Amino acid sequence: MIFIMDTKPWLTCLQQNGYRLTATRKAVVEIIAQTENALNPLEVYEQARRRTRGLGLVTVYRTLEKLEETGLIQRVHQPGGCNAYLPSAHGHQHLIICQQCGHAEYFEGDDMQGLFEQVANQHGFHIREHWLQLFGTCRDCQKN
Numbered sequence: 386m387i388f389i390m391d392t393k394p395w396l397t398c399l400q401q402n403g404y405r406l407t408a409t410r411k412a413v414v415e416i417i418a419q420t421e422n423a424l425n426p427l428e429v430y431e432q433a434r435r436r437t438r439g440l441g442l443v444t445v446y447r448t449l450e451k452l453e454e455t456g457l458i459q460r461v462h463q464p465g466g467c468n469a470y471l472p473s474a475h476g477h478q479h480l481i482i483c484q485q486c487g488h489a490e491y492f493e494g495d496d497m498q499g500l501f502e503q504v505a506n507q508h509g510f511h512i513r514e515h516w517l518q519l520f521g522t523c524r525d526c527q528k529n
């Protein structure tokens with residue numbers, strides 16, 4: 386797992402970007418910074434609500450927006466189409482995500498340069514970037 390447990394750098398980053406940190410916003414940051422599962426805004430809300438009083442869904446959306454803007458979290462695709470978020474990877478990483486519980490891990494390395502070149506040639510493209518996300522069932526969910 387490469388997810389960050391210390392939220393201080395996140396809070397500092399947000400403050401430097403002019404984001405005023407209230408207790409409710411902090412709760413949202415803590416949930417999403419420490420999650421190992423991709424969470425949609427409603428799930429963040431449910432979890433953060435247990436830590437703080439008076440949290441509104443709008444605060445969740447705004448805070449997630451700000452975190453995405455500053456690059457601390459990234460949006461992930463979900464088969465259902467609903468947006469979910471995860472702490473951003475450090476550098477170039479790929480994502481494997483459980484379709485049942487949302488458990489996510491980043492992995493490095495891809496041996497697909499050959500495939501990319503083939504696709505690029507076929508379509509006359511010059512490939513600059515790629516974004517790879519694998520879906521599946523995690524170890525725990527396979528047992529159930």
Ligand SMILES: [Zn+2]
Pocket residue numbers: 483484485486487488522523524525526
């Ligand atoms: Zn799972």
Ligand SMILES: [Zn+2]
Pocket residue numbers: 477478479494495515517
């Ligand atoms: Zn790659």
